[in-house]
Amino acid sequence: MLLIPCPYCGMERPEIEFRNGGEAHIARPADPAATSDAEWAEYLFFRQNPKGVIAERWRHVSGCGRFFNSLRDTVSDRILAVYKAGEPRPDVPPEVSLRA
Amino acid sequence: MRFSFFNVARQALAHNEGWPEQWRSPEPRPSYDAVIVGAGGHGLATAYYMAKEHGLTKIAVLEKGWLGGGNTGRNTTILRSNYLWEESAALYEHALKLWEGLSQELNYNVMYSPRGVMMLAHNIHDVQVAKRHIHANRLAGVDNEWLTPEGAKAFCPILNIARDMRYPIMGAALQRRGGTARHDAVAWGYARAASERGVDIIENCEVKAIRRSADGAVAAVETTRGEIATKKIAVVAAGHTSVVTGMAGVRMPLESYPLQALVSEPVKPAMPCVVMSNTIHAYMSQSDKGEMVIGAGTDAYVSYSQAGGLHIANHTLEAICELFPTVRRLRMLRNWGGVVDVTPDRSPIIGLTPVPGLFVNCGWGTGGFKATPGSGHVFAHTVARGEPHPLAAPFTLDRFRTGRLIDEAAAAAVAH
Numbered sequence: 001m002l003l004i005p006c007p008y009c010g011m012e013r014p015e016i017e018f019r020n021g022g023e024a025h026i027a028r029p030a031d032p033a034a035t036s037d038a039e040w041a042e043y044l045f046f047r048q049n050p051k052g053v054i055a056e057r058w059r060h061v062s063g064c065g066r067f068f069n070s071l072r073d074t075v076s077d078r079i080l081a082v083y084k085a086g087e088p089r090p091d092v093p094p095e096v097s098l099r100a
Numbered sequence: 101m102r103f104s105f106f107n108v109a110r111q112a113l114a115h116n117e118g119w120p121e122q123w124r125s126p127e128p129r130p131s132y133d134a135v136i137v138g139a140g141g142h143g144l145a146t147a148y149y150m151a152k153e154h155g156l157t158k159i160a161v162l163e164k165g166w167l168g169g170g171n172t173g174r175n176t177t178i179l180r181s182n183y184l185w186e187e188s189a190a191l192y193e194h195a196l197k198l199w200e201g202l203s204q205e206l207n208y209n210v211m212y213s214p215r216g217v218m219m220l221a222h223n224i225h226d227v228q229v230a231k232r233h234i235h236a237n238r239l240a241g242v243d244n245e246w247l248t249p250e251g252a253k254a255f256c257p258i259l260n261i262a263r264d265m266r267y268p269i270m271g272a273a274l275q276r277r278g279g280t281a282r283h284d285a286v287a288w289g290y291a292r293a294a295s296e297r298g299v300d301i302i303e304n305c306e307v308k309a310i311r312r313s314a315d316g317a318v319a320a321v322e323t324t325r326g327e328i329a330t331k332k333i334a335v336v337a338a339g340h341t342s343v344v345t346g347m348a349g350v351r352m353p354l355e356s357y358p359l360q361a362l363v364s365e366p367v368k369p370a371m372p373c374v375v376m377s378n379t380i381h382a383y384m385s386q387s388d389k390g391e392m393v394i395g396a397g398t399d400a401y402v403s404y405s406q407a408g409g410l411h412i413a414n415h416t417l418e419a420i421c422e423l424f425p426t427v428r429r430l431r432m433l434r435n436w437g438g439v440v441d442v443t444p445d446r447s448p449i450i451g452l453t454p455v456p457g458l459f460v461n462c463g464w465g466t467g468g469f470k471a472t473p474g475s476g477h478v479f480a481h482t483v484a485r486g487e488p489h490p491l492a493a494p495f496t497l498d499r500f501r502t503g504r505l506i507d508e509a510a511a512a513a514v515a516h
Contacts, residue, residue, distance in 0.1 A: 001409045016411055020401040022355075041501040045353035045444045049342040051404045074356075074403050 007082045008064045021057030023047050024069040025089060050074060055089050102207055122288060123167075123295035128302050131329035132160045134483060135321055136336060137307050137344055139163030140172040141283070142461055142468065143336035144290035145476020146483065147299045148206075153477075154484035157298035160330075162323060164306035168287030171338050174438035175469040176361050176395040178374050178385065180217040180278030182237050182244045183511040187494040188447060189240040194491055195474025196277060202473055208289030210281050211388065216373040217278030218247070218255060220423075222267040226379055229510055230273040237275075247272045256373050258426050265422055267380050280374065280385055286472055310347040310458070318348065318457035334459045334483045339404065339439030341462035348455045352462070353444055353500045357398035358437040359466050360408035362417075364430040366390030375423070378510070382419035384427075392427055394420055398440065398466060408437040440465050445505040446512045450479055450492040459483045460497065467512055 002015040029035040029043055048054070054074050059067050067085040071092055072078065080092045101107055101120055111118050134150065136143045139161045150156045163169075179199055181192035203209050221227045230246070237244035249261040252272040261269045291301055302325065309322040310333060320329045335344045339356040367390050376383035383395045396416035399408050413435055421428045443449060443463035448471070450461050461479040464471060478489035488496065499505060 001411055015409065023402075037501050037503075041353070042351075045500045046351045047353070047355055047402075049352070049355050049402060051340070051343050051356075054402055056401060072401075075405060077403055077405050 002077060002079065004058060004070065004079060005082050006060045006063055007068050007084050008066050009060065013060070013063060017060060017062040019059045019061045021059055021067065024055040024057045053080065053092060057085075103209075122292040123301055125303065126300045128160060128162075128305065128323070128325050128328055129300065130327075132300070133158040133330070134332040134334060135159070135328060135330040136161045136334045137321070138170070138336040138338065138340075139167045139287075139291070139301055139303065140170050140336065140338065141168065141286045141290065141472040142338075142464070142475045142479070143334075144168075144287055144294055144301070145472055146334060146336060146461065146479045147301075147476075148290045148294040148297070149477045149480035150484050151294055151297035151299050154480060156484055159298075160300045160302055160328065161294070162305045162307060162321070162328075163301070163303045164324075166303050167291055167301065168284055171438040171440060171468065172283055172287045172472075174361065174436055175283055176383070176385070176393050177280045177283045177387075177469060178217060178278070178376075178383070178395075178467075179212070179214075179281055179470045180275050180374075181242050181470070182217070182219070182233060182273065182275045182278070183508055184233055184236050185506050185508065186240055187506050188508050188511070189237060189242050191474060191478070191491050191495070192471055193240070193242050194477070195471045198473035198477060199281060200277075202281075202286075202289070206289040206293045208285060208292060210285045210289055212279070212281045214277050214279040215385075216255065216274055216276045218252060218373055218375050219273045220252070220269050220375065220377040220379070221271045221273070222269060222377065222379045224270075227270050230271065233511065234273050242275070243277055244273055244275050247274050256371070256375055258370055258424050259375065260423055260425050267422070278374065280387075282388075283469060286469075290476070307344060307347070310344075312348065312455065316456060318455060332457050332459065332483060334461065334479065336461045336479070338462065338464070338468070339441050341441050341460060345453065345458070345460060348453075348458050350453050350455055350458065352449070352460070352497075354441045354449075354463055355402050356404060356439050356441050357401070358403050358405055358408040359398045359440045360396040360413050360416075360435060360437045362394045362396065362413060362432050362435045363387070363391040364394070364427065365433050367392070367430065370426065371424075377419065377423065380419040380423075382416045382423060384420055384424065391433065392430060398442070404439050406437045406439055440468075442466070444500070446508045447506040448475070448495055449497050450475070450495045451482055451488045451497060452486075453497060465512060
């Protein structure tokens, strides 16, 4: 089980307090009428699925209830950084990134 | 050497020291007509049917680890074809028909055991969904029948049908032709039969890059054992599919999750069938060794760790202990995980990609083992002819653009 540091609560809490929201930083197409089927498919279904660092969304459902993002290594499951919703993806220092 | 009564008797008299290796371990050649990435059940079955039915023998199967060491060696060995939609029922039923004759076909005992797969209903919604599946299956020519709680207990005597359970059993759907097979034997049997027909199976050979020619078509794979030229690459890499296709610049609608299983200490035969519960996330069968084989759900997030969270397994064991009170004091011997590639509609992707010469057979998610022979059979046709087999045609990558999804989330039977 992951121990996830919630950036709002400021403490590590067990994974069962959180709901995973999938890959982060996926923007809905701004002009739906002008968006092609292929672009909709890309938005809805296609994901990076990286073997390495993933940026993903979490919601602290059994805590503060707020959304935030994390960077996690999908091989070691080590969480490299957490940051609040709306903040840009941080650059992970190479010494903590296992496969940067 | 064929397995026959005569050969078994002769080798027994010679202290079983005369058996040859079951498959060759050749050095990779500089080029092949087709390269299959991944020597699991699906990849080896693909190679076998390409050699047998399409006359292609200059084929290599590349495996980064050891043969059958991925999800083929990690699954819970359940076979069934009771899927909802016509497209899926046809594909899985094709596989189940091949299972029935597979030991004879391969001259290798895959221990196919049609002991029955029973899927439990715990509430009104479950009953309605199960009956809908039964009617759809029967119209599609797939056997499936409805059992009362008493009928379910008669079929599986250790099942708890008490009315005061947290999730009481209101009935069950039974596919009698479903059952189990020996997972390792499937990989070994296909490897042996494919190798006999000239297919090169190359273990400890990881694909590191895919080279493409000026027109965009695939030209070669770079591996840890050197470069191999080929015009066709068939990716059958389960959880690592998007890693391999990414080498050719192809993005996939896949996410990879750890899926767990557990086995108990071995006990005498107590469990005559497979029992699955979609609603409370548990399924169990008993192996011929006597271990109770239990499947849990996937983790909630993308991971390649091959180890799921303990709370997921715990959740499943709570359900198992309520369904089968007699196993409460059994100790668990092993718990492991495999990385499964899950599509948005829980149906596989079999076919061509935007890159000429690059084929994929992936997205089997939490339930690919049951499809092994059918998957290999239709994918061999697809790769050899360069166009989808009729049964594979609905399962294109393009369906995510057109919207013709084949939603089997209810039939997948595993929480994810």
